[in-house]
Amino acid sequence: MGGGTMFDLQIIGTKIVRELGELIDQNVVVIDHNGFIIASTDMSRMNQFHEGALIAMKNKEVMHMTKELSVQLKGVREGLVMPLVIEDTSIGVIGVTGQPVEIEKYGKLVQKITQFFVEDFLMHRKKERETKMFELFLLDLLNGQVNQLLLEQRAEMLNIDTELYNRIIIIQLNRRIDEKGVDYLRAIQIIHPQLHIFQWSFDKLVLLVPNITRIHLEQTLHSFNRKLIKLYDEDIFIGVGNSHSFFELNESYNEANIALTVAIENRQIVFEEDLKLELLLSDLDEQKVGHFIGRTIGSLIEEEELIYNLEMWLKSKGGLQEIADALHIHKNTLKYRLKKIEKLLKIDINNNENKLELMIAILLFRKRKSV
Template sequence: MFDLQMIGTKIVEELGVLIDQHVVVIDHNGFIIASTDTTRMNQFHEGSLIAMKEKEAMHMTKELTSKLRGVREGMVMPLVIEDTPIGVIGVTGQPSEIEKYGKLVQKITQLFVEDFLMRQEKERETRMFEFFLLDLLNGRVDKTLLEQRAEMLNIDTELYDRVIIIQLERRFDIKEIDYLKNIQIIHPQLHIFQWSFDKLVLLVPKVTRAHLEETLISFNRKLEKLFKDDIFIGVGNTQSFYQLKDSFKQATIALSAVTKNKTIVFEEDLKLELLLADLEEQKVRNFLSRTIGPILREDELILNLEMWLKCNESLQDIADALHIHKNTLKYRLKKIEKLLNFDINNNEHKVELMIAISLYRKYY
């Protein structure tokens, strides 16, 4: 039996704005659970039981008010869901006057209840899908059981082949996630779920890499515009449906490799970053201290060194890209060598410096 208590107050508030009469909501046991007249709360209403039994609206006449307990002049109208009365909506006043809009009040309330039930059912289905997804991506449930649950949930296991993780500093309710589904153009059957407080998981249907890149960029821009914050996206590789746990792990690794300059990362593109993923923080600090420690607080020097390591162009081209004079660049590189106390042209040192700067960009 549906518990009308959950939305009784809301119904009374809405109808109280629409009509200039007192309104009561009565549960299936005949007790008033919501009312614009608070003195009637929790009172027994005998007329409501008759209306529910007959499944018909009833006029509460002056004569009936003297015979039935808790009744005032007006109308009572049963709320029937799937041929079962779940309660009654009542309006006080002269029955002849109320009859003009009584059916409208009943219809509005009925629609209110039906909408609430539909949203409840949708939330229930969403939660079941989320529990299924949690078990699928954690890889802790037997495949046979997962297959049975997928069939029960009517999931097309041939359609989905990739997992994406989006990191945002907020949590979403069901309405907001529905909105995100509506503004994305990756695929009409894309699923989006809240995974943790600051992460969304996307279950992605089969699309080309080019299409995915293009539409993810578009989606990312929309999210940044909506939430005024940095959005980080890690993309796992394609996998068969029951191996999507691997795609989820890959998306997690890809997410760990994002930076403010590269906010969308495909795991399949990672090389050096694979070695740097999930390093202990203390090991990172020690490595940075032993390599670029003396210039860690010198953002300008680190940027100049990074450009020099990454670019094969002449010093003049690098200086132009940095908008500085070539001699200034030479001076800063010499200063870096002096502070670090080793030859930055040495190939072994170059590798160490590139790794150090990658770690610096990742963690700082």
């Protein structure tokens, strides 16, 4: 800490008092660096000034508050005051009320417990600060707008192994990531310390992934997907970017976004490297897309069931019976619906050129709905 760094003891003062209050019978107070009581087992002492604490902080030594001192000094009662010193800086005082001779035995216990709370808090705050700096760095890296030399300098400062990471994955949930989700992600980080998981928005995660084989990655993602679905009981969508060198990971991020769009349409984990026609359709003029959909399947837009049946028929390599079974309908019902589709669209759906146009139109329609 040192220097001019201030430590807000109030954040953990209540925890310290509660813990010590359960271990010893005497009253316990926590006093901040200005000499004011910020936590106490005796609520009547809250916010009172404690002159003895200031002296103990200045001298950086344990002081016995005798009967005489309790009369001479403002806000003092008989007992012990022990300064909390972190990196040679007094950040506050812990006080135990009672006859000094009787409470002497508690001195080391009180100091150790308090020191543990303070150091644990400092460690967590340091980790949070490092995580925030990493997140800001990743944001600049994935935006692709910052000079590479500057990124290299920041990566070195943050001790990032740029040879280790080569891929970005985006996970989309159908809901806000709540506390149980955050706890699960923390547990994953502990189990897989080389995997970095960032909450990108209220319902989206970005994963910075080390260089592992595709088979291993697929196994990990399917396991991850199952656990998140079990946690939230909702569909989870995962888009996987391609492998790139570290300072070109913005490309992997863009690819993961494209894959995520397809994943949302198809309810599955999608690797961008597997996309073909979907890749071609991912960056088209929105107005022209609207015109194309209108000219091909416009008369089916309000008939979601018919669109789904047509899509299944176009994708299937089997016969009508197999498609009907997959749709859980009678074969004659499927025949009737396909005839109805032909009548509404005024085309022969068995024509290969029409089939291609219909498949593209449905893909674009699904893409639009998922945005």
